Amino acid sequence: MLKFLLDENLQPEIVDRILEKRSEIGIVSVHTWRNGQFRGTNDEVLLSEATAFGLTIVTHDIGSIPSLLVRLASVGIDHAGVVFVSKRSRRAFDIGKAVNGLIALWDSEGGSDWTNRSEYLNWPPLR
Numbered sequence: 001m002l003k004f005l006l007d008e009n010l011q012p013e014i015v016d017r018i019l020e021k022r023s024e025i026g027i028v029s030v031h032t033w034r035n036g037q038f039r040g041t042n043d044e045v046l047l048s049e050a051t052a053f054g055l056t057i058v059t060h061d062i063g064s065i066p067s068l069l070v071r072l073a074s075v076g077i078d079h080a081g082v083v084f085v086s087k088r089s090r091r092a093f094d095i096g097k098a099v100n101g102l103i104a105l106w107d108s109e110g111g112s113d114w115t116n117r118s119e120y121l122n123w124p125p126l127r
Contacts, residue, residue, distance in 0.1 A: 002110045004083070004102060005030060005055035007046070008039050017099045025106050028055070043068050047079050056081035056114045058102065058121070069118060081114030085121050 003026030006014060012029040019027065030038050030046070033055075038046050043064055050057050059065055062084050072079060083105065085098065101121045 001026065001054075002081070002106055002112065002114055003027065003055050004058050004106075005033060005050045007057060007059040007061065009060050010058060010085070010098070011095060014095055014098050014102070017095065018102060021099070022103055022106070025103065025110075027102070044072075047072075047082075051078065051080040054080050056083060056117075058083045058085065060085050066118070073116065078115055081116070082118040083121050084118065
């Protein structure tokens with residue numbers, strides 16, 4: 001089952017807004033997850049910890065995460081998935097669209113196995 005972990009560059013408000021709309025969605029922010037102990041942690045450690053808890057990371061980091069995923073795959077290390085929010089979208093980042101995009105992704109892929117998957121977030125229209 002798909003469960004999200006928002007990285008430190010995404011507003012924790014996204015978690016609250018998703019849970020207000022859909023309390024059954026598993027979502028947490030790195031700002032509060034495990035008492036915030038993974039804020040500022042390097043990508044590999046965060047990805048490893050998220051994987052141990054079955055959490056798919058949601059991130060803006062298209063600079064270093066993709067190469068990390070390739071390196072991990074080359075040595076046979078699994079991860080619990082990554083959802084990318086593109087830098088282009090970040091300039092005009094809209095929390096409402098992020099909320100709707102994550103809900104739509106959960107609705108369509110929530111029951112799927114996210115092991116070693118990575119995708120870009122689609123931006124559906126606001127409802």
